[in-house]
Amino acid sequence: MRIRSVGVFPVVMRKTDPTWRFALGASPQSDGFLIRLVTDGQHEGIGYTTAVPHLDAPASRVLEDLRCLSRALAGASVPDVAELDLLPGCHQAKAGIDIALHDLAARERGVPLHRVLGAKVRDEVPLLRILALKAPEQVARIAAGLVAEGYRYLKIKLDGDLETDVARVRAVREAVGPSVHLTVDANQSYAAEGAIRAGERMQKDGIELFEQPVRIDDVDGLAAVSRALEVPVEADESAQSPDDIRRLIDRGAVDSVSLKLPKLGGLAKAKAAAEQCAAAGVRCRVGATVGSRLVAAAGLHFAAVTPNISYACELAEFARLQDDPAEGLEPERGVLRVPEGVGLGVRLRETQAVAT
């Protein structure tokens, strides 16, 4: 079977809160790409990936890489996902193609995507929602709204201003009460010493994870924070590949790893990363990809078959975006059910053009 055509469709999704920001940037929109593979047997696979400017993957680069991959794939035999490594392109572009190839394989067999990935170990996944950088009282108000919608896990974005960060956590804890699970993500905004001081104070408000406290390349700092704090420390930006994860594990630098499909290069790479974590006794979970329900569904199928996902996953950030090209996936009381339709199990909206 050969790939007859590869369509790449830029997708701009507006944020309902255009002032949403985190320590590494702010944008009123999410830039993503819908990928449609069609085979000579008229089978189809849909994928999606996003630009990630703070990981050196702006929309222009991802689009250029997707075009490059499209030229390499058009007319070729359908590749095994492992062969994607041999082709040019950044992780984000390869992730979009990898998801489309998995969707294609599932649709050919007439099964949900999770059946292609492995044995399902859960039917639903608890969701963690992310709170943008704002003044403490604003963050607390938004947190209370999400809890009223049924979410039980919240992540507070930090910016390295220790007193304000501690105040953000305090304000959210006071607003949501003791039973809601809280985590924090500094997006590299601390040096190790400051992260330890901030973490010691935030632990008193019951945070359960401290994500990416220090710079992406500061493995020694990450290890020092992990050693000093009781709260588990999680790598996100520092863990962009199985090699990165191996280095972090070997150095004892992390307790947990955030797995994201675009960051790692797709489902096959995420699966390998999860297996590395399991072998090393390090926790993992699915981190946020701010984009369409298409990429959230792919993450959900992955979480469904990954036994060592040990904490709530960030799979509902689409809820704060408009203009999704897909529909058919909605959180209910803070969880997402694993789709049982064929392939990704979400539908393209009729208004989404996918002709090539």
Ligand SMILES: [Mg+2]
């Ligand atoms: Mg993060």
